[in-house]
Amino acid sequence: MPYLQTSKKSRALSTLLDIKSQKCGLRHTIFSVIGNEYTGEWQDNKKHGKGTQVWKKSGAIYHGEWKFGKPDGYGTYSVLIPETKELAKKYCGEWKHGKKHGYGMYLYNNSAVYEGEWGENHRSGWGRMYYESRDIYEGEWMKDKNHGQGIIRCANGNWYEGTWGEGKKNGNGKFYYSDKGQLYEGIWLDGVAKCGTLSDFGRNEAPTPSKCQIPQVRLVDMQLVLKESEEAYLETINSKFPLHNTLTENE
Numbered sequence: 001m002p003y004l005q006t007s008k009k010s011r012a013l014s015t016l017l018d019i020k021s022q023k024c025g026l027r028h029t030i031f032s033v034i035g036n037e038y039t040g041e042w043q044d045n046k047k048h049g050k051g052t053q054v055w056k057k058s059g060a061i062y063h064g065e066w067k068f069g070k071p072d073g074y075g076t077y078s079v080l081i082p083e084t085k086e087l088a089k090k091y092c093g094e095w096k097h098g099k100k101h102g103y104g105m106y107l108y109n110n111s112a113v114y115e116g117e118w119g120e121n122h123r124s125g126w127g128r129m130y131y132e133s134r135d136i137y138e139g140e141w142m143k144d145k146n147h148g149q150g151i152i153r154c155a156n157g158n159w160y161e162g163t164w165g166e167g168k169k170n171g172n173g174k175f176y177y178s179d180k181g182q183l184y185e186g187i188w189l190d191g192v193a194k195c196g197t198l199s200d201f202g203r204n205e206a207p208t209p210s211k212c213q214i215p216q217v218r219l220v221d222m223q224l225v226l227k228e229s230e231e232a233y234l235e236t237i238n239s240k241f242p243l244h245n246t247l248t249e250n251e
Contacts, residue, residue, distance in 0.1 A: 025042060026042075027040075034056065036055050038051055038053045038054075040066070044068075046068045046069040047066040047068075048066055048067060049066060051066055060079045060080060062076070062077050062078075063075060065095070070098035071095040072096055072098070073094070073095060075095050077091045077092075092104060092105050093105055093106075099118075099121045100121050101118050101120060103116065103117055103118070112130060112132050114128070115128050116129075117141070119143075122144050123141040123143075124141055124142055125141060126139070126140060126141070127139075127141050133155055135153065135155055137153075138150060138151050140164070145164075149163060149164070150164050158176060158178055160175045161174055165240070169192075170190065170241065171188060171234075172186070172187060173185075173187075179206060179208050180203075180206055180208060181200060181205070181209040181210065182199065182200060182201055183198070183200075184198050186230065187234065189236060
């Protein structure tokens with residue numbers, strides 16, 4: 001039986017139809033099988049350029065830049081509030097390969113706000129966090145935890161500046177008790193003051209100063225005792241954070 005041969009004309013038509021079916025450039029709204037919709041630019045059948053994606057199930061919307069099918073560049077992600085049926089912005093900032101990456105601002109449901117650097121959907125790098133309690137942390141982060149050098153200012157006026165590890169005070173740091181007029185300076189381990197000095201600081205201006213002034217410490221060699229104790233705790237911290245020994249070093 002002779003083979004069926006396709007004419008040049010039919011092959012040309014087939015190629016033309018295939019080209020037309022390819023999504024490339026600015027297109028009208030495209031609906032997916034599950035009902036999601038995308039309006040914007042394409043390249044080689046992938047979302048690429050500027051565009052808006054609406055997820056049918058959640059009502060969430062992403063508006064911004066895309067690269068090869070994923071949010072990449074600057075974009076805004078908003079969610080639908082079920083009670084009011086209104087859109088609320090959750091994240092405005094930079095993306096990479098579909099994840100929050102770079103500089104951006106995230107708004108939490110409890111009115112807390114984070115603005116700063118991100119790495120693969122995690123707060124990583126430098127950033128500022130405004131907590132619901134009105135405390136404010138400004139400093140370094142690693143995988144959503146305070147990690148490195150940072151300052152936290154409490155709503156009552158107290159503040160801590162120093163080293164953090166895995167979300168807790170770890171290493172050298174100073175805590176200013178502005179309400180009592182005292183200052184603790186020394187070593188912290190897992191958020192607890194372990195070895196240091198406590199002294200009066202702005203006691204006359206404090207709203208609720210301590211009842212008694214801190215007496216002068218009298219030791220044969222106070223600095224030697226303090227140094228030996230600090231070294232012991234620093235050794236403990238360095239063993240706990242072997243990859244981040246620099247956290248315990250004074251700058």
